[in-house]
Each structure stands twice: as C-alpha cells, then as structure tokens.
Amino acid sequence: MAKFCSNCGKEIEDKATICVHCGSKVSTLEEQNEQDLIDKSAKNSLIFGIVSLLTCSIPVLGFIMSVIGICYSTKGLKSEKYKGMAIGGIILSILFLIISLIMFIILIAIILYFSKQSVG
Numbered sequence: 001m002a003k004f005c006s007n008c009g010k011e012i013e014d015k016a017t018i019c020v021h022c023g024s025k026v027s028t029l030e031e032q033n034e035q036d037l038i039d040k041s042a043k044n045s046l047i048f049g050i051v052s053l054l055t056c057s058i059p060v061l062g063f064i065m066s067v068i069g070i071c072y073s074t075k076g077l078k079s080e081k082y083k084g085m086a087i088g089g090i091i092l093s094i095l096f097l098i099i100s101l102i103m104f105i106i107l108i109a110i111i112l113y114f115s116k117q118s119v120g
C-alpha cells in the first residue's frame with residue numbers, strides 16, 4: 001500500500017520517515033495511531049464531562065464518570081485538533097467531581113441525621 005506525504009501529497013515509500021519530495025517529516029503508523037488515540041481521548045473527555053453533569057446527583061456513578069473524564073482529558077490535552085474539547089471535558093469533570101462529592105457528603109449527613117432521629 002502506498003503512502004502519501006501529508007504536506008505535499010506526493011507518493012512516498014511506506015517506511016519513509018522524511019518525504020523525498022519536500023523534505024517534511026512523515027509520521028509513522030505508530031505516531032498516527034498515538035495521535036488518533038489522543039484525539040479520541042479529547043472527545044471522550046468531553047463526553048464523560050457531560051455524562052458527569054447528568055449523573056452528578058447519583059453519588060457513586062457521578063464520581064466515577066468525572067474521574068474517567070479527568071483521566072481522558074489529561075491525555076486529550078496533547079491533542080492539537082481537539083484541545084478545546086479536552087479543556088471543556090476537564091473543566092466539566094472537575095466541577096462535577098466536586099459537586100458529586102458535596103452531594104455525597106450531604107447524603108451521608110442526611111442518613112446520619114435520620115438515623116440519629118430514629119434512635120433518639
């Protein structure tokens with residue numbers, strides 16, 4: 001399978017790392033895969049950020065979703081194309097991580113309050 005230079009578009013050897021026509025650096029398949037993974041992570045971080053927004057009232061689930069969102073966005077921040085998505089994802093995730101923690105504390109407080117009431 002022939003490979004084409006991303007800079008000038010001319011055909012180049014499969015194993016070439018530098019384009020013989022224009023001299024620009026050609027990314028290898030591994031680099032391309034890594035880049036795809038980073039781009040995907042950026043998108044996922046935004047998705048999980050939104051999911052954590054929707055699930056923040058569900059104590060444990062909201063917490064897990066926002067942690068996953070943060071994990072994805074740390075990788076996704078390396079993406080040039082989708083950096084905005086990763087930033088959005090990390091902001092949403094951290095925000096709703098805090099909110100879900102507060103919700104969890106409130107829930108515990110309510111449980112403690114009512115358990116004390118029923119005893120006393």
Ligand SMILES: [Zn+2]
Pocket residue numbers: 005006007008009010019020021022023024
């Ligand atoms: Zn080229």
